[in-house]
Amino acid sequence: MSELEGLAERLRRFAQARDWEQFHTPKNLAMALAGEVGELLAEFQWLTPSESSEVMEDPEASGRVRSEVGDVMIFLIRLADILDIDLVQAAHAKLDESEKRYTVEDYRGSARKAPPLA
Amino acid sequence: MSELEGLAERLRRFAQARDWEQFHTPKNLAMALAGEVGELLAEFQWLTPSESSEVMEDPEASGRVRSEVGDVMIFLIRLADILDIDLVQAAHAKLDESEKRYTVEDYRGSARKAPPLA
Amino acid sequence: MSELEGLAERLRRFAQARDWEQFHTPKNLAMALAGEVGELLAEFQWLTPSESSEVMEDPEASGRVRSEVGDVMIFLIRLADILDIDLVQAAHAKLDESEKRYTVEDYRGSARKAPPLA
Amino acid sequence: MSELEGLAERLRRFAQARDWEQFHTPKNLAMALAGEVGELLAEFQWLTPSESSEVMEDPEASGRVRSEVGDVMIFLIRLADILDIDLVQAAHAKLDESEKRYTVEDYRGSARKAPPLA
Numbered sequence: 001m002s003e004l005e006g007l008a009e010r011l012r013r014f015a016q017a018r019d020w021e022q023f024h025t026p027k028n029l030a031m032a033l034a035g036e037v038g039e040l041l042a043e044f045q046w047l048t049p050s051e052s053s054e055v056m057e058d059p060e061a062s063g064r065v066r067s068e069v070g071d072v073m074i075f076l077i078r079l080a081d082i083l084d085i086d087l088v089q090a091a092h093a094k095l096d097e098s099e100k101r102y103t104v105e106d107y108r109g110s111a112r113k114a115p116p117l118a
Numbered sequence: 119m120s121e122l123e124g125l126a127e128r129l130r131r132f133a134q135a136r137d138w139e140q141f142h143t144p145k146n147l148a149m150a151l152a153g154e155v156g157e158l159l160a161e162f163q164w165l166t167p168s169e170s171s172e173v174m175e176d177p178e179a180s181g182r183v184r185s186e187v188g189d190v191m192i193f194l195i196r197l198a199d200i201l202d203i204d205l206v207q208a209a210h211a212k213l214d215e216s217e218k219r220y221t222v223e224d225y226r227g228s229a230r231k232a233p234p235l236a
Numbered sequence: 237m238s239e240l241e242g243l244a245e246r247l248r249r250f251a252q253a254r255d256w257e258q259f260h261t262p263k264n265l266a267m268a269l270a271g272e273v274g275e276l277l278a279e280f281q282w283l284t285p286s287e288s289s290e291v292m293e294d295p296e297a298s299g300r301v302r303s304e305v306g307d308v309m310i311f312l313i314r315l316a317d318i319l320d321i322d323l324v325q326a327a328h329a330k331l332d333e334s335e336k337r338y339t340v341e342d343y344r345g346s347a348r349k350a351p352p353l354a
Numbered sequence: 355m356s357e358l359e360g361l362a363e364r365l366r367r368f369a370q371a372r373d374w375e376q377f378h379t380p381k382n383l384a385m386a387l388a389g390e391v392g393e394l395l396a397e398f399q400w401l402t403p404s405e406s407s408e409v410m411e412d413p414e415a416s417g418r419v420r421s422e423v424g425d426v427m428i429f430l431i432r433l434a435d436i437l438d439i440d441l442v443q444a445a446h447a448k449l450d451e452s453e454k455r456y457t458v459e460d461y462r463g464s465a466r467k468a469p470p471l472a
Contacts (some may be wrong), residue, residue, distance in 0.1 A: 003120060003206045010213060018220065019227040023282050026183075027162040027170035027385075031281035033190075034159055034388055037152045038274015044145040045267035046259050049402060052145035056201055065144075069198055070208030072151075076194060077209065080187055083174055088121045090188030091195065095128060102136065109137040141400050145267075149399035152270055156392015163385035164377050166285060238357060239442045246449060254456065255463040262419075263398040263406035269426075270395055273388045280381040288381035292437055301380075305434055306444030308387075312430060313445065316423055319410055324357045326424035327431065331364060338372065345373040 004088065008081040011074065026083055033075040040068040122206065126199040129192065144201055151193040158186040240324065244317040247310065262319055269311040276304040358442065362435040365428065380437055387429040394422040 001009070015021050043065050044052045056062040080087045119127070133139050161183050162170045174180040198205045237245070251257050279301050280288045292298040316323045355363070369375050397419050398406045410416040434441045 007206055007209055017222050018225050025167040025170050027167045028281055030158050030162050031277050034155045035274045035278040037155050038271045040148050041152055041267050042271040044148050045264055049143040049145045052143050066203055066208050069203050070212035073205045073209040085184055085187050087191045090184050091125055091191040094188035104135045107136050146399055149395050153392045153396040156389045159385050160389040163382055243442055243445055253458050254461050261403040261406050263403045266394050266398050270391045273391050276384050277388055280384050285379040285381045288379050302439055302444050305439050306448035309441045309445040321420055321423050323427045326420050327361055327427040330424035340371045343372050
């Protein structure tokens with residue numbers, strides 16, 4: 001069992017034990033994922049981009065960021081599990097597209113022309 | 119190399135080849151992550167919760183959902199890599215907390231009392 | 237002075253008095269707006285759509301929802317002020333488009349065909 | 355009728371004419387609001403804060419930003435109307451709190467100590 005399958009399995013047991021599967025529809029889990037991402041945004045909103053690059057050097061802020069990133073991961077794993085989507089495969093499939101669409105020749109050094117990564 | 123490390127490494131090379139590392143600050147990546155989650159929400163916003171549970175049976179909608187989930191995964195992996203956070207470890211750490219906080223005895227069957235999972 | 241101008245003016249004075257104008261770039265304010273919307277989502281994530289329609293009958297939940305909606309309004313007003321966008325005019329302009337795009341004949345009763353309102 | 359009431363009334367008629375009131379639960383409208391905010395974030399994600407301050411000088415980008423801000427306003431007005439919340443009053447109530455909480459003496463010049471505005 002891969003580390004992602006291990007996490008998905010732990011979440012399944014967590015929800016079952018509390019009879020919370022009834023709440024875990026894709027719609028609800030997408031909302032919860034968005035709510036957690038909102039909390040992550042709040043950590044960076046008043047920082048300059050370069051201050052944000054040093055956030056992990058601050059003991060308090062780094063703990064909060066690690067915690068919010070963990071929450072986002074939890075809901076993404078759970079949502080993908082409910083939808084029966086292989087997260088790693090879905091990401092690689094999108095990267096296959098992005099590599100064709102954003103060729104090195106045309107996009108080198110420019111984020112204006114295109115949204116990087118995806 | 120685990121499947122997550124493989125994805126992080128591919129994203130590193132993707133950004134380097136295009137000289138896009140300059141744009142990949144935690145602040146910017148958190149915004150991009152939130153933008154992708156917004157697109158995922160749009161897939162579910164007018165569906166009832168039970169309709170959302172059947173979304174993968176629709177050939178067109180399932181393709182869009184898979185694509186959006188892949189985008190979210192891409193930016194989460196890239197953000198965690200830049201922050202040097204181990205996603206699986208961060209998620210398990212939060213689950214350790216949630217298992218203590220939301221005991222089976224107190225929270226069984228009720229989402230009103232507490233936000234499930236995190 | 238309209239009620240929206242009054243609110244924008246109060247926010248201007250609030251930021252000036254605290255020397256917070258330096259933080260109020262469009263980028264930062266858009267992030268703060270998204271963070272507040274994330275908190276609003278959290279109020280509805282585990283409710284069914286029909287439970288969400290009764291949320292204002294619950295004294296505690298209604299207070300939280302009113303508070304989050306107020307926060308969203310604050311950051312939207314401040315962002316629009318910084319960008320020099322007339323919110324009411326921008327909304328009417330989009331509605332002019334939506335009325336042409338989503339004709340009553342073609343879209344009556346169907347949210348599948350098109351995202352309502354915008 | 356104030357300009358906000360005029361907008362809310364136009365949205366009511368828009369939804370009634372298309373029989374879309376059935377989709378406009380608070381839960382669904384909060385998701386739609388978040389989706390539109392996600393599109394707004396995408397406009398700013400790769401810009402530096404200072405580049406974001408000049409976004410309205412670019413004819414194309416300014417049009418997109420105005421359009422996204424209009425969409426956010428539309429869903430916020432509609433959500434508040436459905437919830438029977440007075441947006442201007444809710445915003446002033448939150449500002450009353452913020453003025454007490456973030457005193458000029460303690461918070462002048464510092465966004466680290468507290469999230470500005472709300």
